[in-house]
Amino acid sequence: xxxxxxxxxxxKVFSVFVVVGVFILIIIMVMKKKKLPKGLxxxxxxxxxxxxxxxxxxxxxxxxxxxxVDMESGIRAxxxxxxxxxxxxxLTLAAMVHKYAPEKDNNNEAAYVAFLSEKxxxxxxxxxxxxxxxxxxxxxxxxxxxxxxxxAEELKPIAIKYNLLxxx
Numbered sequence: 082x083x084x085x086x087x088x089x090x091x092x093k094v095f096s097v098f099v100v101v102g103v104f105i106l107i108i109i110m111v112m113k114k115k116k117l118p119k120g121l122x123x124x125x126x127x128x129x130x131x132x133x134x135x136x137x138x139x140x141x142x143x144x145x146x147x148x149x150v151d152m153e154s155g156i157r158a159x160x161x162x163x164x165x166x167x168x169x170x171x172l173t174l175a176a177m178v179h180k181y182a183p184e185k186d187n188n189n190e191a192a193y194v195a196f197l198s199e200k201x202x203x204x205x206x207x208x209x210x211x212x213x214x215x216x217x218x219x220x221x222x223x224x225x226x227x228x229x230x231x232x233a234e235e236l237k238p239i240a241i242k243y244n245l246l247x248x249x
Contacts, residue, residue: 118226123148126222126230127159156222156236157243163218164245168209174198175205181221196224215240 120128124139129147137154138147149155167177175194182188194205200220203209209217215233222230240246 118228119143119146120226121152121230124152124155125149125159126152126155126226127162127218128225129155129158129162133158133162153239156231156239157245159222160215160218160236160240160243160245163221164214168214168217171208173206173208174201174203177209193224196220 120126123141123143123146125147129135130145131143131147133147135147135149135154135158137149137151137157139150141148147155147158149158167181172180174197175190178188178190178193178197182190182193184190197203197217197220198205200223201209201213201216203213203217215236218236219229219231219233237246
């Protein structure tokens with residue numbers, strides 16, 4: 082009788098420990114869950130600042146960065162912005178970064194240029210070629226968000242869909 086009594090309560094105690102253990106694991110997993118970079122949560126992988134009216138803008142507003150209804154709209158805006166404001170001007174890679182990600186915005190321009198140069202093969206004092214536009218876009222998104230977003234090959238269908246390859 083005593084043995085049955087002990088076994089019964091041991092099962093109960095064990096069940097409580099299992100439930101508590103699972104609960105603690107869930108809490109740890111939730112706390113460790115990585116928060117999305119701001120640009121991704123706003124569907125703005127280029128971190129375009131507020132200031133233009135873009136097709137596909139979201140009603141969700143951020144005081145600093147544009148937000149878009151979906152990632153494709155943010156990428157479209159980023160590609161157009163990259164081309165119109167930087168690429169079409171014939172700027173060197175260093176000059177693009179100085180304008181796109183200046184030190185005054187807490188960017189390390191030298192590190193940014195080195196990263197883009199490594200990813201694209203464009204030297205800091207070179208003007209990127211037309212065929213490097215999407216490589217540059219992919220590298221910028223990677224640098225802005227801290228993770229790979231899309232390769233140049235993955236960006237190409239979006240550029241084609243919105244007739245953006247005619248720009249370059």
